[in-house]
Amino acid sequence: MATADDLRRIALELPEAYERASHDNRSSFRTKPRMFAALRDDGDVAVLWVADEGEKHALVTSEADKFFTTPHYDGHPIVLVRLAAVDVDELAELVTESWRLRASTAAVRAWDEA
Template sequence: MVTEDDVRRVALSLPRTTEKPSYGTPGFRVKDKGFARIREEGDVLVLWVADEGEKDGLIASDPDKFFTTPHYDGYPLVLVRFSAIDVDELTELLTESWRLRAPKRVLAEFDAADG
């Protein structure tokens, strides 16, 4: 199970990431584009995915981990329960959401440094 501190540590380790409240809860942005936020419940993370097909696939593959609400219908955003993931999976999910939202130049720098 991950914690808010884990989310903050992993998110802020990604380049050009800042924390800024979003809807009154901790939100994380890359060059001012949101890529993750902790929902009001405090134990659910909102993340970007590539498209609604990926969102539907994640929810179908593990509904105890991934879910949505009507508020997110029509958006490539998925909800993730803290209790269902570990830090390694959190890192993977946050990094992928970050990659989807990062500007091309920031992403190229990240990939060059990683390769």
């Protein structure tokens, strides 16, 4: 079972990542200039980017116990993750992939070469 603290630790270990309160005062994790992860107000759900709407729908359909969405995210490649339903290793993979999609090309290249 992953926690908000696990999300924070994983996100902040990524290159150029930093934490900032979003417009609605929730924790968000960014890499210049984009957000790549956030915690919902309740702290038990992560907001993460995926490659596209197809991947989002596949996750929500195949693993509804872990992934869901709301109408607010319709049309966006963003999935909501129930932290209690994923282990830390799976969360690390999801957060890292979200970061890769949102980080600069140079940051991703440096990460890949390290």
